[in-house]
Every structure is written in C-alpha cells, then in structure tokens.
Amino acid sequence: MSHDITxxxxxxxxxxxxxxxxxxxxxxxxxxxxDIGTLYLIFAFAMFIxxxxxxxxxxxxxxxxxxxxxxxxxxxxxxxMHALIMVFGAVMPAFVGLANWMIPMMIGAPDMALPRMNNWxxxxxxxxxxxxxxxxxxxxxxxxxxWTMYPPLVxxxxxxxxxxxxAVHLMxxxxxxxxxxxxxxxxxxxxxxVGYLNMPLFVWTWLITAFLLIAVMPVLAGAVTMLLTDRYxxxxxxxxxxxxxxxxxxxxxxxxxxxxxxxxxxPAFGVVSEIIPTFARKPLFGYxxxxxxxxxxxxxxxxxxxxxxxxxxxxLGAELYFMYATMMIAVPTxxxxxxxxxxxxxxxxxxxTPMLFSLAFVILFTIGGFSGVMMALAPxxxxxxxxxxxxxHFHYVLVTGAVFAIIAGVxxxxxxxxxxxxxxxxxxxxxxxxxxxxxxxxxxxHFLGLAGMPRRIPDYSTQFAEFNMWSSIGGFAFGLAxxxxxxxxxxxxxxxxxxxxxxxxxxxxxxxxxxxxxPHHTFEDFGPVDLDKMAHGKTH
Amino acid sequence: MQREQENRKxxxxxxxxxxxxxxxxxxxxxxxDIICDITGLNGKTGVLAAQDVxxxxxxxxxxxxxxxxxxxxxxxxxxxxxxxxEVVPGKLYHTEYIAKNISTDxxxxxAVPSVAPNEASIYxxxxxxxxxxxxxxxxxxxxxxxVTFIVSADIPKDIDVLTLSYTFFNKNRMTTAEKQQAxxxxxxxx
Numbered sequence: 231m232s233h234d235i236t237x238x239x240x241x242x243x244x245x246x247x248x249x250x251x252x253x254x255x256x257x258x259x260x261x262x263x264x265d266i267g268t269l270y271l272i273f274a275f276a277m278f279i280x281x282x283x284x285x286x287x288x289x290x291x292x293x294x295x296x297x298x299x300x301x302x303x304x305x306x307x308x309x310x311m312h313a314l315i316m317v318f319g320a321v322m323p324a325f326v327g328l329a330n331w332m333i334p335m336m337i338g339a340p341d342m343a344l345p346r347m348n349n350w351x352x353x354x355x356x357x358x359x360x361x362x363x364x365x366x367x368x369x370x371x372x373x374x375x376x377w378t379m380y381p382p383l384v385x386x387x388x389x390x391x392x393x394x395x396x397a398v399h400l401m402x403x404x405x406x407x408x409x410x411x412x413x414x415x416x417x418x419x420x421x422x423x424v425g426y427l428n429m430p431l432f433v434w435t436w437l438i439t440a441f442l443l444i445a446v447m448p449v450l451a452g453a454v455t456m457l458l459t460d461r462y463x464x465x466x467x468x469x470x471x472x473x474x475x476x477x478x479x480x481x482x483x484x485x486x487x488x489x490x491x492x493x494x495x496x497p498a499f500g501v502v503s504e505i506i507p508t509f510a511r512k513p514l515f516g517y518x519x520x521x522x523x524x525x526x527x528x529x530x531x532x533x534x535x536x537x538x539x540x541x542x543x544x545x546l547g548a549e550l551y552f553m554y555a556t557m558m559i560a561v562p563t564x565x566x567x568x569x570x571x572x573x574x575x576x577x578x579x580x581x582x583t584p585m586l587f588s589l590a591f592v593i594l595f596t597i598g599g600f601s602g603v604m605m606a607l608a609p610x611x612x613x614x615x616x617x618x619x620x621x622x623h624f625h626y627v628l629v630t631g632a633v634f635a636i637i638a639g640v641x642x643x644x645x646x647x648x649x650x651x652x653x654x655x656x657x658x659x660x661x662x663x664x665x666x667x668x669x670x671x672x673x674x675x676h677f678l679g680l681a682g683m684p685r686r687i688p689d690y691s692t693q694f695a696e697f698n699m700w701s702s703i704g705g706f707a708f709g710l711a712x713x714x715x716x717x718x719x720x721x722x723x724x725x726x727x728x729x730x731x732x733x734x735x736x737x738x739x740x741x742x743x744x745x746x747x748x749p750h751h752t753f754e755d756f757g758p759v760d761l762d763k764m765a766h767g768k769t770h
Numbered sequence: 771m772q773r774e775q776e777n778r779k780x781x782x783x784x785x786x787x788x789x790x791x792x793x794x795x796x797x798x799x800x801x802x803d804i805i806c807d808i809t810g811l812n813g814k815t816g817v818l819a820a821q822d823v824x825x826x827x828x829x830x831x832x833x834x835x836x837x838x839x840x841x842x843x844x845x846x847x848x849x850x851x852x853x854x855x856e857v858v859p860g861k862l863y864h865t866e867y868i869a870k871n872i873s874t875d876x877x878x879x880x881a882v883p884s885v886a887p888n889e890a891s892i893y894x895x896x897x898x899x900x901x902x903x904x905x906x907x908x909x910x911x912x913x914x915x916x917v918t919f920i921v922s923a924d925i926p927k928d929i930d931v932l933t934l935s936y937t938f939f940n941k942n943r944m945t946t947a948e949k950q951q952a953x954x955x956x957x958x959x960x
Contacts, residue, residue: 418780481798
C-alpha cells in the first residue's frame with residue numbers, strides 16, 4: 231500500500247484516488263469503509279422498499295372491513311415478513327451503513343479496523359434475505375406466525391421455519407461481525423489525540439449499540455436454534471407435551487428483543503445529536519450527560535424484557551418490578567429530549583431538510599415514548615396488549631423515530647458522500663409530505679387499539695372502518711413519499727450544486743474537514759487531528 | 771504492527787463474548803425451570819414434604835377445582851369425574867379423570883399438570899397421578915385416571931380456591947418424514 235499522504239490526512243489528487251477498477255473488484259471485493267457503507271445503504275433502501283410494498287398490501291387489505299384482496303394466511307405472511315425485513319433488513323443495515331461511512335471519518339481513522347471482515351459482514355446479508363424471501367414462493371408460503379416467532383404457532387407453518395432460522399442465523403453473524411468491527415475501530419483506530427470524550431455522539435451511541443449487538447444477537451440465535459431442533463429433531467424446549475414451555479421462548483426472545491429496540495434507536499439518537507447542534511449553531515447541550523444517558527438506557531434495556539409479556543400471567547411482584555424498571559427508562563430518555571431542546575434554546579436556527587426531519591424526530595419519537603410509558607403500566611397493558619395501540623406505538627418510535635433519523639442523516643451527509651447538494655425545495659416537499667402522511671397513517675391506530683382492534687388480523691368490525699380508511703390513505707401517501715425520496719437521492723447522486731467541504735455553516739466534526747465528495751481514502755497517516763474542528767474537541 | 775494485534779485482540783474477545791452469549795441463551799432453559807420450581811411460577815406443582823401432612827385438623831378448608839383439556843392434536847375426550855372438592859389441608863384426597871380415545875387408532879397421550887393461582891402451586895402436591903407416565907389408549911377405549919393429592923397444611927389462609935388443570939398432549943408425535951408423507955398423501959388426494 232503506497233499512497234501519497236498529505237499532512238491534513240487527505241490523499242489530494244482526486245483524478246486517481248486509487249479506486250479499484252471493475253465492478254467485481256470495486257464492490258464485491260471491496261474493503262473500503264466508504265464503499266461498504268454505500269453498499270449497506272443501498273441494500274437497506276432496497277429492503278425498505280420491499281418491506282414497504284408488503285406494508286402497502288397490509289394497508290390495502292385493511293382499507294375496508296371484510297376480505298377483499300388477499301387470503302388471511304397471506305396477510306399474516308405479509309405482517310410477519312414486513313416486520314422481519316424492516317427490522318433486520320432496513321433499519322439495522324441502514325445504521326451499519328451510516329456507521330461505516332461516518333465513524334472512521336469522525337474519529338480520524340483511515341478505515342474500519344477489520345476491513346475484510348467488514349466486506350464479509352455485508353455480503354452475508356443478501357444471502358440471508360434471499361433465503362428469507364424465497365419462502366414466499368414455496369409451498370405453504372412464508373412464515374406467518376409473527377416476527378416474534380412464538381412457538382407453537384411458528385412451528386406449525388411448514389418448512390419455512392428452517393429457512394427463517396438459517397436466515398436469522400446469517401443476519402446475526404453479520405450483525406455480530408459488524409459490531410465487533412465498530413468496537414475495534416472506535417477503541418483502536420482513533421487519531422492519537424482523540425479521546426473517548428472527544429468523540430461525536432454518533433460514534434458514542436454506535437459504540438454502545440455495538441456492545442448491545444454482541445450481547446443479544448447470540449441469544450436470538452440460540453432461541454431460533456431451539457425452535458429448529460424442536461421442529462426437526464424432536465427436542466422439547468418449547469413443547470409442553472415433552473416437558474418444555476412455550477413461555478420460555480418468550481422470555482429468551484424478549485431478552486434479545488428489548489435490547490434490540492435500543493439497537494434500532496440509539497444510533498438514531500446519535501444522528502440527531504449531530505444534526506441539531508449544526509442547525510442551531512450551538513454546541514450540543516450536556517454532551518457528557520448524553521453519553522451517560524445512552525449507557526444508562528443500554529443497561530436498563532437488559533432488565534425490563536418481561537414488559538412485553540405482562541399478559542402471560544406473572545406474579546404481582548414480577549409485574550411491579552418490570553413495570554417500575556421500564557418506567558425508569560423514561561428518565562435517561564427524558565435527559566436526551568431535554569438536551570436536544572436545550573441545544574436549540576436561543577440558537578440561531580435554520581430549517582434545512584435534515585433539521586426538519588430531526589425536529590420531527592424529537593417531537594414524534596416523544597409521542598412514541600409516551601405511549602411506551604402508558605404500556606409500561608402492567609394493569610393497563612392488559613388492555614393494550616396485541617392491539618393496534620401497540621402497532622401505533624412501535625411505528626412511532628421506529629418510523630418517525632429510527633427511519634426519520636436515517637432520512638435526516640442521509641440528507642445531512644449526502645453532500646459529503648456524493649459531492650452534490652440535494653435540492654432543498656424537493657427535500658422540504660419530501661419532509662412535509664412524509665410527516666403529514668405518517669401521522670395520518672399511525673395516529674388513528676392509537677384510537678383503533680384503545681377501542682379494541684387486534685393486530686395481525688385481516689378483517690375487522692365495521693366500527694373501525696373510518697379510522698382504518700384514514701390510516702390506509704396515510705399509508706399509501708407515505709409510501710409514495712419514499713418513492714419520491716428515491717428520486718431525490720438519485721438526482722443528487724447524478725448531479726446538482728457542488729458541495730463545499732464544510733457543506734453546512736454550523737457543522738463541526740472531522741468529516742467536514744475533508745473535501746466533498748469524500749476521497750476514497752481519508753486520514754491515512756494515523757496522525758493527530760485538529761481538535762478545534764471537533765465539536766467536543768476542546769479541552770478547557 | 772501493534773494496531774493490528776490490538777484489532778485482533780478485540781476481535782477475539784468479541785467473538786468469545788458472542789459464543790458465551792449463545793451459551794447464556796441455552797443456560798436460560800435450566801435456569802427458567804429452576805426459578806419456576808422454587809417460586810411455583812407457571813403452576814408447577816410442589817414436592818411433598820413431611821410437614822405438609824398433619825393429623826390434627828386444620829381449621830380452614832380449601833376448594834380444589836378440577837379442569838381437563840385436550841390439545842387439538844389429540845383425538846381424545848377428557849374430563850374430571852367431579853368438578854370440585856372441598857378439602858382439609860394436610861390430608862390425602864383421591865379423585866379421578868375420565869379419558870376416552872375417540873379415534874380409530876391407538877394413541878399414546880401425556881398429561882401436563884398446572885395449578886393456579888401460581889402462589890398456591892407450591893402447596894399442592896400429587897402422590898399418585900396418571901400424569902407421571904405416558905398413557906396408551908386403544909381405539910375407543912375409555913379409562914379412569916386416578917389422582918391422589920394433598921394440599922399442604924402450610925397453605926396461607928387467604929388462598930381458599932385453587933384449580934388443578936391438566937392438558938393432554940399427543941405423544942405419538944409424527945416424525946418429520948411421516949409428516950411429509952402425510953402431507954404428500956393429502957396432496958395426492960386433492
């Protein structure tokens with residue numbers, strides 16, 4: 231490896247910055263963190279469209295009461311596959327893509343710590359989802375027992391179980407390798423003068439997320455392995471006739487599942503913590519408290535899992551414990567919301583598209599957080615359980631939370647990736663279109679749930695008809711808005727106003743010290759960086 | 771290079787933790803059983819201890835309700851002979867369930883007991899039960915299935931009703947190959 235190195239850590243000749251030639255060498259065999267980041271983001275986007283198409287089928291069927299378009303079993307396949315694809319195929323890989331692109335540039339590292347493993351962890355994913363999606367074309371169809379894979383139901387659906395289990399194994403391997411890579415990069419690859427408390431919050435939240443991934447993805451792998459052996463090798467982990475217990479699966483699954491929801495939201499916290507200070511033109515309020523709050527949320531996520539299963543029949547003491555422990559999560563989360571608001575307080579705010587999505591994130595994620603606190607209450611949760619109230623809750627935190635943060639991050643960093651500014655007018659149209667439609671889509675579902683409409687059912691009582699129609703209209707509009715987003719991204723990558731290296735007036739961080747588009751290799755000399763360029767760099 | 775060694779170290783530690791966490795997932799299985807045994811969660815019944823039996827009368831009684839269901843895979847009918855019984859804690863009682871195989875095949879079943887409420891389950895123990903062994907019923911055969919049980923004299927006074935429930939499962943679980951064959955056969959018929 232012989233590269234010309236300049237003192238600001240950037241290979242300065244753009245005309246030949248050592249990109250490998252040819253599709254196979256450039257993409258299939260790549261070990262470059264920026265290329266792998268791009269691959270992750272494209273893959274996540276493709277899965278987002280696939281999972282979104284399934285959501286459209288679900289909303290189409292629910293547009294009116296009665297069965298119009300699909301068979302109930304196919305409807306259940308759609309709800310199951312939509313969730314699996316969105317969780318493991320869209321949201322998680324999108325954040326890994328952002329991590330790949332941004333973490334090395336944010337800490338002054340030349341690349342990820344383990345570049346070849348990085349390639350491997352990406353290229354496993356298409357195979358995992360080919361395996362999972364192939365079940366759609368099989369006799370008996372795709373898994374239809376819900377993404378939570380509760381036995382015995384999930385074991386009664388034919389041989390898609392085996393495909394589901396192996397797909398989950400592959401996703402798990404991919405995530406674990408990605409997480410180890412993130413940890414090694416952050417711990418070992420920082421520029422020599424960048425300390426832990428100089429790191430941008432996006433790096434911090436990802437470090438903590440990576441620890442969560444290593445801790446819980448293997449537990450999920452174990453749980454689905456038990457499903458596999460129960461189905462094919464006559465073990466009785468979850469089979470009551472053989473002395474097992476189906477409720478045990480729920481405990482193991484949610485021991486993974488609750489940290490999993492923070493795996494999907496902590497990096498989102500990181501993204502908006504980068505964006506809000508930029509457009510408020512003020513340093514992030516309470517940086518250290520943000521780090522501690524993130525760590526506290528991660529710790530608490532391990533000890534609250536049974537709040538997903540209040541209705542299985544727990545002793546009063548356990549219900550009380552899980553209820554109070556869950557409500558405690560609102561404290562560090564509240565610290566974060568407070569800090570974001572305080573960052574904006576008396577700031578010189580402007581409202582470019584990334585900022586708009588981040589503001590919507592803060593407000594709408596908080597709505598999702600509030601409904602979460604409502605469900606933490608064990609006695610009322612018995613009413614909310616398995617209703618559309620739950621559906622509304624987790625879509626507020628995942629769509630207007632995680633997905634909005636990803637969209638905000640794409641608008642924020644795409645000038646750095648592509649070298650072009652996106653069209654601000656189209657971005658604003660995309661924002662208002664998405665934000666209005668997503669609320670039309672999910673807000674009525676709160677009322678549907680409170681009135682008793684169960685989730686995962688293709689038909690419903692006529693009393694729910696109007697809210698469902700609104701919800702479906704909002705759903706179609708939101709889906710269309712994301713097709714519009716593809717157009718905006720496509721247009722930006724192809725051309726547009728040239729972006730400067732700094733891109734945003736108020737932006738701080740090492741990623742803004744390199745030119746746009748970011749050269750193929752950056753920060754190659756492992757040398758010290760200018761701490762004044764970092765948001766949290768100055769040591770007073 | 772030193773950095774490379776450090777990266778490898780993180781990789782090794784990370785992979786070790788991942789493997790250990792797979793083990794932790796499996797360790798949750800026995801852990802769950804132990805916790806259920808100790809606390810009586812999940813309606814697992816208690817083990818008879820010496821202090822449970824008492825000659826002298828205890829001054830309160832408990833109503834024990836009996837419930838029986840069959841899993842949908844099992845072509846049997848199954849019900850308790852009597853639906854409830856008022857018992858004195860510390861004394862042995864005897865009751866029966868009636869099971870009948872209503873299919874044309876011989877079928878082996880396995881009953882799984884459960885006691886509600888959870889807090890009561892550790893005070894309930896069975897000294898004789900059809901659920902201890904697998905039960906074979908020939909086609910059309912009907913059989914009385916005895917249970918001998920005792921409610922511990924230590925049972926708290928605020929528990930005055932408890933329910934003993936059995937679910938009968940089909941023990942002739944078809945192997946995967948057989949299921950496949952059955953599925954194919956069905957398919958051919960159509």
